[in-house]
Amino acid sequence: MxxxxxxxxxxxxxxxxxxxxxxxxxxxxxxxxxxxxxxxxxxxxxxxxxxxxxxxxxxxxxxxxxxxxxxxxxxxxxxxxxxxxxxxxxxxxxxxxxxxxxxxxxxxxxNTRAAEFIAYQFQPLAYYASQLKHSTPDARRRLYSKIAITCLKLLYLAHHPGRRSFIYERELKLQNFTSIDEMLVQNILNRDLPDAELRDTAERLERQVAQCASIIAAADFLESTRLYVLDKDKYSKEIIDSIFLENNxxxxxxxxxxxxx
Known part of the structure; x- marks a missing residue:
């Protein structure tokens, strides 16, 4: 290696x-x-x-x-x-x-509390979204892809609050998301959406996450996710700095x- x-x-x-x-x-x-x-x-x-x-x-x-x-x-x-x-x-x-x-x-x-587990799974959304404003077009495509997938994981968690392990993409492919078209889920996970559609999809999924009370309530557990909810653009640097302290x-x-x- x-x-x-x-x-x-x-x-x-x-x-x-x-x-x-x-x-x-x-x-x-x-x-x-x-x-x-x-x-x-x-x-x-x-x-x-x-x-x-x-x-x-x-x-x-x-x-x-x-x-x-x-x-x-x-x-x-x-x-x-x-x-x-x-x-x-x-x-x-x-x-x-x-x-x-x-x-x-x-x-x-x-035995981890649900709020802590959800907040740490929310963290990647805060991390990727806070980088969008100053990213290159190539990097932005990857960020939107990761945002969309993280949102799917959070929406999955909202219906599986007892989960305490990593959520694999192969599991998401088998999940029935009542508010998201099955083919769209497959296209997100297969990285098969063109730029404009991917951006629109990621932004729409972010709005769905924002409307999920259990996820937003858990955001208060970590500084990074709390700042994301307040203003992901205004606090982008603080979000990234917080994530390193929280993760590492x-x-x-x-x-x-x-x-x-």
Missing amino acids: SELIEIEGFITCLTNANIPHTLALTGSTARGELRKNSGRYDYDSDTDILCIIEPDSIAETLSCKREYAHSIPLILMSASALNHPSNAVLSIAFDSLINNDLNLSKPDFT KLKKSDTLFIEAA
Whole structure:
């Protein structure tokens, strides 16, 4: 895996500093949602590498990170993030960790309050929607696709309030959405809608989510989703900053390896 070669220097730094860490794959590929990219408007499935560290190792880890002025395909996460049902955590392939110094195992969210679970599933909608205003046309198409799919997941949750695990697209394909045409659902999930129709569909689904009382009530649980409901454009930066703190328990600047200007 070429990404592992790119991050090797940073991992060596952690090892030399005796900082325990776990490397994990997350994203659609890691969770087994591989697509055939057969839709006319499809895009590649994503995979990210997480470097999970203990909270008391954060300062030492950031000291190692400061040695890297170039971008590497790695995302830092505090182990405390595993206490919350974010999509990043739900997507971790715990059965195929690259290494596991921390002896991590798949967390159980069975007893998680409904409001917390719904809010964390609402979070991707806030994340993608807050990026729309300043995105390129190519990026916007992918954002609208992700917004539409996240809305389907939220509407699914509204009718399955006991759900406490990741919602797969293959499940949505089998779901009967009373207020959404079945063929439209299939076209959304197959990435088979042209730009204008995709935009209109995503915006319409956002309005449906906004009319769902249980989902909007849960938005108060997280700062990012609360700000989305208030004004996703006005608070776009604050939404994204909040999401990194909520998901990774680290600031965005500490989480990502971005090439220095």
